[in-house]
Amino acid sequence: MRKSALSREEMLDRLLEVFRQKGFEGASLVDLMQATSLQKGSLYHHFPGGKGEMAEAVLAHVERLFEAMVFAPLREATTAANGLAAMSRALESYFASGAKVCLPALMGLGASRDQFGAAIEGFFERWIDTLAETLAKDGMPAEQALFASEQMVADIQGGIVLARALGRTEPFLRALGRVRAPTAGAE
Amino acid sequence: MRKSALSREEMLDRLLEVFRQKGFEGASLVDLMQATSLQKGSLYHHFPGGKGEMAEAVLAHVERLFEAMVFAPLREATTAANGLAAMSRALESYFASGAKVCLPALMGLGASRDQFGAAIEGFFERWIDTLAETLAKDGMPAEQALFASEQMVADIQGGIVLARALGRTEPFLRALGRVRAPTAGAE
């Protein structure tokens, strides 16, 4: 068997970057070829289902990344404050302080939601649930923890929207600050 | 002069709906033709600049809609609570309880940001500024009002992201509830 020039992880990383910058509809095969340094036939060798399969694989890749960078630290944290701090740190680097976009959010807003709804839904459900379990470590009642988690994720996603729209990173960084802060948040 | 079958407002409304559902890249001229019941040549008669000019006009249209439905009520409100309630009501209907998307946000996240950055930035800046002025009516210091406004808009936008991603309207409705609630929010 001939060895692959690019590991599958590396491939998914590069494809992810294209989808993040251009969205599903906006990303052309030429874009994906250039990003991976692969010709069309080679791309279809790895992803016989074409662009759709690439996006599906990339979404699963994003969920794995989050599992390692965000969800696991949340679960392993002994206190809610520690977990929130770890999440905040991870998000700041993954989203490049708000300059880069959340692919599941972008695809959820657009028409690609129809095709990839399950993966998108799973991603956010897992994020919110894991976060709620972390908040419950401080004794917060389950229902309240769920609402507070939903609010945090909404605040973060809105922070990304504003950061991108305004061309400034501060709205995102302030949203992260609110997540870390013990005072603000749910009543 | 021949009278137009569709008023320009009606035209922009229908184009807006297409861009909201498919995004800028995803909306094809055929889609836009079907939505307006106009042939290609007619569309180019009204928008010589093509799809780009249509999107530009639609963004301006959205800002006018918000001016009438959201900004004006905010300015005219005598108390912050009244203004927030009016905004909340307007947003719930405009976003169809979270089922429909915010076009400036969608375009800001995608690649179309490069082309329409100014309009997108203006929209959100105006929203946040108008909201901050409303909060200042209750005596909130200017800087704090600006941060609180930014948080509210972020929370709402995040609510839309989550509502779309999860296929449920509740995350958006709860975000609106937080905006209306006097207790929660900025510390």
Add this chain to the structure above:
DNA sequence: CATACATTACCGACCGGTCGGTATGTTAAG
């Protein structure tokens, strides 16, 4: 009132280019 004319809305065929996708190799490592 009639009619000529300018103006504008609208139409649909057509353009070159790019789209996503496929079929058929060629290369190289086990």
Add this chain to the structure above:
DNA sequence: CTTAACATACCGACCGGTCGGTAATGTATG
């Protein structure tokens, strides 16, 4: 010498955009 990785030539469909033309309306003129 099999098999996976990679490459290339090619396809029909669709893309955004252009263009020559037609139909309907307002206005100026007689």
